[in-house]
Amino acid sequence: MLEALAYPFMQKALLSVVLISIACGVVGSLVVVNRMTFLAGGVAHAGYGGVGLAFFAGWPVMITATLFAMGAAVLAALVTLRERERMDVAVGLLWAGGMAFGVLLLDLTPGYNVDLMSYLFGSILAVGSDVLRTMAVSVGVLVGIVVVFYRPLLAVSVDREFARARGLPVAAVHVLLVASVALAVMTAVPAIGLILVIALLTIPAYLAEMTARSLAMLMVTAVLWALAFCLAGLALAYAFDLTSGAVIVASAVVTLAVAEGVRFIVRRARRGLAGRLSSATGP
Amino acid sequence: MPSVIAFEDVSFRYDGTWAVEDASFAVAEGAFVAVLGPNGGGKTTLAKLITGLLRPTTGRVRVFGDDPARSARRIGYVPQAATISPAFPITAGDLVALGLDGGEGPGSWIGFGRRRNTREAVRTALASVEMAAFADRPIGALSGGQRQRVLIARALVAAPDILVLDEPTASIDPAGRSCIVELLERLAADRTVILISHDLATAVPQATAVACVNRQVLYNPDPILTEPMLTLVYGVHRPDCPMGTFVHDMARVLPVRGERAHA
Numbered sequence: 001m002l003e004a005l006a007y008p009f010m011q012k013a014l015l016s017v018v019l020i021s022i023a024c025g026v027v028g029s030l031v032v033v034n035r036m037t038f039l040a041g042g043v044a045h046a047g048y049g050g051v052g053l054a055f056f057a058g059w060p061v062m063i064t065a066t067l068f069a070m071g072a073a074v075l076a077a078l079v080t081l082r083e084r085e086r087m088d089v090a091v092g093l094l095w096a097g098g099m100a101f102g103v104l105l106l107d108l109t110p111g112y113n114v115d116l117m118s119y120l121f122g123s124i125l126a127v128g129s130d131v132l133r134t135m136a137v138s139v140g141v142l143v144g145i146v147v148v149f150y151r152p153l154l155a156v157s158v159d160r161e162f163a164r165a166r167g168l169p170v171a172a173v174h175v176l177l178v179a180s181v182a183l184a185v186m187t188a189v190p191a192i193g194l195i196l197v198i199a200l201l202t203i204p205a206y207l208a209e210m211t212a213r214s215l216a217m218l219m220v221t222a223v224l225w226a227l228a229f230c231l232a233g234l235a236l237a238y239a240f241d242l243t244s245g246a247v248i249v250a251s252a253v254v255t256l257a258v259a260e261g262v263r264f265i266v267r268r269a270r271r272g273l274a275g276r277l278s279s280a281t282g283p
Numbered sequence: 284m285p286s287v288i289a290f291e292d293v294s295f296r297y298d299g300t301w302a303v304e305d306a307s308f309a310v311a312e313g314a315f316v317a318v319l320g321p322n323g324g325g326k327t328t329l330a331k332l333i334t335g336l337l338r339p340t341t342g343r344v345r346v347f348g349d350d351p352a353r354s355a356r357r358i359g360y361v362p363q364a365a366t367i368s369p370a371f372p373i374t375a376g377d378l379v380a381l382g383l384d385g386g387e388g389p390g391s392w393i394g395f396g397r398r399r400n401t402r403e404a405v406r407t408a409l410a411s412v413e414m415a416a417f418a419d420r421p422i423g424a425l426s427g428g429q430r431q432r433v434l435i436a437r438a439l440v441a442a443p444d445i446l447v448l449d450e451p452t453a454s455i456d457p458a459g460r461s462c463i464v465e466l467l468e469r470l471a472a473d474r475t476v477i478l479i480s481h482d483l484a485t486a487v488p489q490a491t492a493v494a495c496v497n498r499q500v501l502y503n504p505d506p507i508l509t510e511p512m513l514t515l516v517y518g519v520h521r522p523d524c525p526m527g528t529f530v531h532d533m534a535r536v537l538p539v540r541g542e543r544a545h546a
Binding site: 033161165166215217 | 334335336352355356358360362366367368370371372373374377378381382384385421437
């Protein structure tokens with residue numbers, strides 16, 4: 001197993017999972033506490049419109065797709081700023097419209113022969129140096145945003161109305177949050193794809209939420225969970241010749257199921273113990 | 284006494300429906316105003332106009348003679364049924380510290396860490412609501428009443444001159460409610476308080492003024508419910524009476540729902 005680390009493609013894959021874990025752990029925490037998973041899904045699929053546009057126009061794929069997804073997400077955020085309850089409609093449009101736009105543009109691209117599956121499910125072992133550099137820049141930007149704007153992001157995530165009453169620029173912070181989600185999603189796409197990125201944004205943060213006592217702690221714990229899933233998935237994919245993105249997500253889902261099962265058993269045991277204690281001390 | 288809040292012919296409309304119409308009144312410094320009215324009558328709209336969360340459709344609101352948004356630092360706000368998820372990973376102390384952010388330009392809210400005196404300010408605010416021992420407790424581990432007191436501490440931490448509370452006892456059991464009432468008595472000593480409540484027992488004991496809201500706003504700088512106020516809010520016709528007397532007689536003077544329907 002360790003001999004695989006000697007291969008350059010494996011070294012790049014390891015570096016990419018570290019970067020993806022940071023992006024998904026940090027931004028996924030904001031997604032989970034703001035209940036924005038559906039929006040993240042919409043953004044991920046809107047990114048496919050950017051992929052189609054890049055091939056059609058002959059532009060760099062990842063940069064075009066990232067800017068396209070960020071633009072679409074920010075537009076949806078601005079349109080629904082005053083009516084957050086209509087966000088579901090905007091996300092539906094992003095989701096279906098982005099995919100349709102991408103497919104149409106790829107249909108119209110002469111001589112198009114790109115493997116679509118690599119954008120939908122990713123290919124972690126095929127991440128190149130140029131993509132790795134783009135990912136590193138994106139993660140640097142995301143970490144910078146969260147460090148500089150941690151307090152307003154926390155304030156808006158906890159209680160938007162109170163934040164607005166304190167004079168914080170809630171609309172600007174919301175747009176920044178949505179743009180960050182789009183950037184994180186598109187950072188992870190080359191490795192695990194548009195579809196599986198949702199799992200890596202939500203499951204590590206959801207597991208971390210069980211123990212974290214602050215948003216910062218939630219982010220750090222979510223990064224560690226994401227890294228654990230990515231490394232486990234990569235090792236299993238290499239050992240059994242499986243699709244790496246799918247194995248990463250499968251390991252996250254299995255862990256979540258086990259954690260929920262343990263939590264259920266502990267709660268039942270505590271309730272049973274409390275019942276026995278009250279009946280023992282009762283009249 | 285100078286006025287700290289002034290409404291000048293203020294009306295506010297949500298999507299074609301008027302929530303507040305032609306409200307004109309001034310709140311004196313140090314007043315404890317009980318804002319009464321039926322559900323959907325416009326009480327929360329009034330609170331949001333004072334805090335600058337809403338802007339009047341017509342007329343103007345002045346807080347300390349200025350636009351409410353520019354006075355945000357001087358207003359403490361406890362929103363109705365705060366939508367903070369119990370699962371949110373935040374301690375009571377960190378939640379209170381959020382009340383220090385904002386109001387003084389980007390320098391007051393950008394960054395990761397906090398100013399050196401934050402811990403002391405948070406401790407003092409939590410102590411004022413008798414929650415100092417719970418500073419490190421996750422918000423999800425607190426009872427409804429304790430959580431409400433933490434939210435009041437969050438509104439108090441920046442030492443505001445005006446405190447606006449929107450239904451602070453709405454989701455609290457009777458024991459917790461009496462704690463909040465006692466707390467409000469103490470808080471009213473050195474600031475102007477606007478207490479919105481449909482629960483007269485919470486609002487009455489400390490009130491020095493009363494505002495009745497049912498789309499129209501009737502304001503009395505004394506704690507006396509006038510006949511027009513009683514008609515506006517409760518649909519009953521009886522002479523002016525002190526709020527305390529009205530609460531005492533409430534069971535006799537207010538028609539029960541069925542009687543009113545058949546009247």
